[in-house]
């Protein structure tokens with residue numbers, strides 16, 4: 001079993017942290033995205049949209065989409081739970097996870113791609129769109145600040161995949177100069193705590 005990974009990219013990091021939290025060892029195969037190693041005909045057979053991460057099982061079955069990969073391991077290794085145990089917990093984690101993906105993670109990704117032209121060989125950057133996406137991401141940090149003012153973690157009482165997604169988005173946001181502000185004291189408290197977990201260096 002192995003995962004096609006790119007160490008510097010934020011999405012595969014979500015899976016690395018998830019597996020580290022569960023203590024699962026994995027073989028990682030590094031792909032250079034800028035050189036297009038993820039969009040070769042061979043890699044498109046593993047993931048038609050040519051993105052990382054991709055989990056390849058020993059029988060050759062491939063699973064892409066970071067959350068699908070995480071869910072696979074959550075079912076196989078339920079402890080510690082990172083996607084919730086009760087119906088309510090699962091729904092709350094999913095709710096925050098989706099909102100963070102759309103409100104923050106994706107906006108930061110769009111801001112990066114459209115303002116830097118990093119993937120201009122395979123997409124058309126629209127800098128104005130990049131700037132708008134950056135503003136949406138910055139605004140979303142206020143939503144997290146409010147949530148963390150009365151919850152220990154993003155989805156409530158327990159560390160979950162929603163914290164992993166948020167951490168990866170915020171760390172990558174530095175590349176486009178989006179940061180937690182000093183006034184966002186609850187977000188700062190949360191950030192210190194989750195980035196201090198051993199899994200954060202995965």
Ligand SMILES: N[C@@H](CCC(=O)N[C@@H](CS)C(=O)NCC(=O)O)C(=O)O
Nearest residue numbers: 009010011033051052053065066067
């Ligand atoms: N929804 C996908 C997103 C995957 C994704 O966008 N990965 C980026 C790296 S963060 C990628 O492979 N980009 C390469 C490219 O666009 O060519 C997931 O969660 O796995």
